[in-house]
Amino acid sequence: MIDTTALAEKPVLAGDRIRLVPLSDRHATAFHATVQDLETRRLTGTHQDWSLAELRAWIAECGARTDRLDLAIEDRATGGYLGDLALNRIDPANAHGSFRIALAPSATGRGIGSEAIRLFLGHAFERVGLHRVQLEVFAYNDRARRAYERCGFVLEGRLREALHWDGEWHDVLVMAALRPQRTGAR
Known part of the structure; x- marks a missing residue:
């Protein structure tokens, strides 16, 4: 049974180098620069x-919003915007949802995404x-797929030629994480 009220709560989740915080207007300019x-x-396949x-x-x-959770990724030391992530398309009856993340160009290649994903998944589970x-991740995005x-x-699967980008068709890969089983629990 999931707690849908947890989507209405906008947590602050702290990691070693980053902090996940409610997405707010103070992130708008940096967020806009990232999506441009x-x-x-x-x-991200953003058309x-x-x-x-x-x-x-x-x-x-x-x-x-009480049907999704959108958080900004901030540098823990400076408060600088590093990206955003979201949990959406929640299916309460089947206890699953969809995830997406987008990093600012300056945040890539440093393990920031992996740290943010782990924090976010911990909260989701x-x-x-x-x-x-x-x-969903595009087949050409090897770095994200590895993270x-x-x-x-x-x-789990492949949606053949589901993205049209720059005049070419690309496959979309479907991936999922399952809630870790508790060891020793009876």
């Missing part, structure tokens, strides 16, 4: 152009009570 970055757009005003309006809604968290695997995600 061409490589970030390619890695939509967001104006800063549209992004601010969307962020303003996040805090009140322990506090929200999900059994399964799934994601997901390090965090417990397993490849």
